[in-house]
Amino acid sequence: MDWDDLRIFLGVARGGSLAEAAKGLRLDPATLSRRIARLEVGAGTALFLKSPRGYALTGAGHRLLPHAEGMEARARAGVAALSGDDRLRGRIRIGAPDGIANHVLPAVLCAMRAAHPELGLDLVALPRVFDLGRREADLAITVSAPRAGRLRVRRLCDYRLSLAAHRDYLAASSPISTRADLKDHAIVGYIPDMIFDADLDYLGEVGAGPPGLASNSAAVQLGLIRAGGGVGVVHDFMLATAPDLRRVLPDDLHLTRAFHLSRHTDAGGPLIDRAAELLADGVRAEVARLETLSHPAQEQALRES
Incomplete structure (x- = not known):
């Protein structure tokens, strides 16, 4: 050919x-x-x-x-x-869970486009695992590192999660001093039979019961918690934009997960290689920035409440 x-x-x-x-x-x-x-x-x-x-x-x-x-x-x-022109040209499709897609990747991808105006970027934000073998995406961000298929996988960064609830919900409810107190509270979480990655099964780890309000979307769960629906696990990088939320049992509960970047072994070449490096650097920096912002924002909100 x-x-x-x-x-x-x-x-x-x-x-x-x-x-x-x-x-x-x-x-x-x-x-x-x-x-x-x-x-x-x-x-x-x-x-x-x-x-x-x-x-x-x-x-x-x-x-x-x-x-x-x-x-x-x-x-x-x-x-x-x-x-002598090193700008990236072409189109790349990136698959990612909706949490990072909504709260981290917009800033990262906009920065990539600003530096490389002829680079087209498609962001597919779905709460599921992408099939790189069938080219559903050129690059995929996941929580667990994929083990099946002919993939090249790299660890991007760790990220933290906290148990949180709306300040009005907490003010109107019984105190939460220990994990055992969670049994008396409404819980928000993933739909149990739609958890697409074992690392997203948080509620058993924190000692909470089944969710009364549930969604397959992390962004929707955040919305339910902000609406006063109960207590749930929230990414710390989301908390910077949710000053109405309060951490629950912050001295006791510390959840950490990791993001991984995957691509098919046959998906190579300068375009994918360089885009993967830019994406990895951008995700690390943006997660760190948002997590740094989330802690002072929450502490200030606590002082003002």
Whole structure:
């Protein structure tokens, strides 16, 4: 396969249809159809499943995709090296749980775009594990380190969590002096059968009972706690933006977890490599900044309450 064939392949894979790919490639759909058919004959296998809804990659197409993207990235890096321009160009999809996606990644990704205006960034914020083998994302942030699949995994940073509740809820409820007191309180947490990562099963660790109010989303849980729904576990990096919350049993309960960054072993090249470094550095710095802010904010709120 030559680069022009792979350029056609990438255009159709990203566009999802001949009509969409034709816009970027500046070729008519009939020409693209012939080129794809010729490419599949040369490869000896079907690369796309064709249907009235468009073109979807087959298993062979998914296997070819990272190699084609690698050639594209290397070609762009060569042009950049000749011109002395080290700005990143291309598009990267990042998958992340909704907690970090809502409270940490906006600042990180905006900074990356400011430094590299031609870098497109897609943030998929879903409370589940991403399938990197099927290219649901180029980079994925997880809590537990994935162990299955052909993945490259690196530890990003630790982060802290606290038990917290709204100040009005605590003022109207019985005191919480020990973990045993939690049995008399409303609990907010994850829907038990929708916990997608064992490291997110906090309530047993803190000694709380089953949640009366539950969600599969960390951001929704924060909203429920802020609305006075009860006591729940909150990321410390969220507390900086929630001055109405109070830590519960702060001297007794200290939860720590870690974020990990994963990518498929075939997802390489200068673009992904550099983007992964920028993302890792940005996440570490932003988590540290927000956690530092959360403690003084809470202490000031306590003094004023």
